Structure formats: structure tokens, C-alpha cells
Amino acid sequence: MIKENIIKILKENKNKFVSGQQLCNKLNISRTAVWKYINELKNNGYMIESQHKSGYMLINEPDIIDYIEISPFLKTDFIGKNYIHLESISSTNDYAKEIASKAENGTIVVSEEQTSGRGRLGRKWVSEKGQGLWMSIILKPELTPQSSVKLTQVAAVSVVNAIIETIELNASIKWPNDIIINGKKICGILTEMNAELDRVNYVIVGIGLNVNMNKFPDDLKDKATSLFIETGKKIDRKKLTASIINNFEKYYYIFLKEGFEPIRISCLKHSVTIGSEVRVISGKNEFNGKAVDIDNDGNLIIEIGDGSRKAVMSGDVSVRGILGYV
Secondary structure (H helix, E strand, O other): OHHHHHHHHHHHOOOOOEOHHHHHHHHOOOHHHHHHHHHHHHHOOOEEEEEOOOEEEEEEOOOOOOHHHHHHHOOOOOOOOOEEEEOOEOOHHHHHHHHOOOOOOOOEEEEOOEOOOEOHHHOEOOOOOOOEEEEEEEEOOOOOHHHHOOHHHHHHHHHHHHHHHHHOOOOEEEOOOEEEEOOEEEEEEEEEEEEOOOOEEEEEEEEEEEOOOOOOOOOOOOOEOOHHHHHOOOOOHHHHHHHHHHHHHHHHHHHHHHOOHHHHHHHHHHEOOOOOEEEEEEOOEEEEEEEEEEOOOOOEEEEOOOOOEEEEOOOOOEEEEOOOOO
């Protein structure tokens, strides 16, 4: 916490010198300790000017989403209080699964880069360093495995509302786990679970959001976009990260207290799937129909040609627009 307190004091006095003695007095540490922590902050990317007799002055902050940077914007009770920030990892979901059994409920794992990011059905997810938000939330809910599946849609509602809140940009949900802007995917959600027949040991909710990328590989540029591409502005990842965490806890509490119905209503409100003609692909089988509703189990309701309806469970199928990606 000392390092966090030093940067907080320097931020409060940005572009002004704070003497080493002031830091010593406020934090009850030695000058040697101050010097040590200042050097650690410099190594973390903070631009701090040091002058004999004048002290230390914060000139610039790095574009990173560690706890020091997002904590001023966090308003949660428990989610994100244990916050693990990594420079690079194969996959935040994989790392979260490794530590989940011993980790605190609400632990968050974020990484500046994923080298083997993935989405549903094992699809690769491009995760460039410092250009997106790659995050996994470890939860230990007292829910059945069947109910825990709905946490994907809790996350989807949370991401959409965070984008609207921080960037004032309309986003939609492509059932069950993609966030869409202007017909292109901007975010994917991957929920994984460790459970027994009637109880959940833990759930990992992974969120991959394209924030400041300015281009994509040729095979993705017609399907993927970023907040930077859509707005033409570099996005503050710190405020956005905190907003997603704040919104997730809010809607998670609603889900636990009131059930899925409020989440279902929000999903319908922001859905780009409902009302669309879609193709449902399950293994070698597929059929076309119109997406007309989401039921209380989180299933997508498809109306087929003879007027009958089918409930499609998430995780079992791929749902695609007849005329394009959505």
C-alpha cells in the first residue's frame, strides 16, 4: 500500500514538487524507503522528476491498468479488492483457473497482453499489449451450475452499460456473449466453470475488449472493431476497466437478489439478435429461423418456418445472422 499512497500523493500534487521529508512524515517511512519506492514507480513507467532539496514531481503516468491506476474509480464492495495485474500471460482465464481454488471471491486477473487469448469454442482472440482490456473475474457463487451459465449475460449487460457510461457510445449484445458496435464485434465473453452435480466450486468470467487497436488482421477487419476505431479517440482504459467492474458487481447483486428477469430485460433492450433472421449451427446440424425472445433460463427462442419455437442453449451452438456476422 505504501507505493500506492506515494503515487496518490504525487498525483494530488501533479507538476509540483513534494519533498522527500513530506513523504516520510505522511507515510511514516525512511528516506531510503521513499527512494526505493520512487525507483519502483519509475520502473513501472511513471515519469517522476527528482531534484535535490526540491523532492519528487510526477510528470506523466503510464497507460496501464494496475490497481494503483484504477482504484480511484472503483466503487465495489468485493469485486476487484483482490486485483492481480500482469504484464503478459497466455490467457487470463487460464491463469485464473490455476489460482481459483485458493483465490478470494471477486478476485480479478488483468493482463496488458495475452499471448494465447481465446473465445468461445476455442477461437483465437487477438490481444495486443496495452491496446485492450483482458480480464477474468473469479466468482464463488451459491448457485446451481444451470444458473451460473447466466453469468455470461450478466457480464454482457455490464460491459454494454460501462461503454455507454464512460464513452457514450451505443453498444449491443449478440446473444449470448458478444458485444457489437456498428455490426462488428468489439468484445467477447468467455465463462468457464468448475462444478459438481448440484454445486459450483468457482466460475471464471473472462472479458476481452478491443479498446485502442487501430487495425486488425485481414481475416478479422470485416468482423472486428475497437472503441478507438469507432470514436476516433484514444480511450482511457483505467476509467473503462473500473466502470466494467463497478457495473458487473451491480448487476451480479441484482442477479443474486432478484433472479434472472431484470438481466433478461436488459439483454432484450440491448439485443442485436432479437428480431433478426439467424442460422443456428449445432455440430453437423443447422436450421434457420427468427430470434424472438430470451427465456428465463437465458436460452434464445427461435421461431422456425412452421410457426413452432425452439429454445437454443448457449454453449451448444453458434448463432449467426443470415445476411452477415450479426
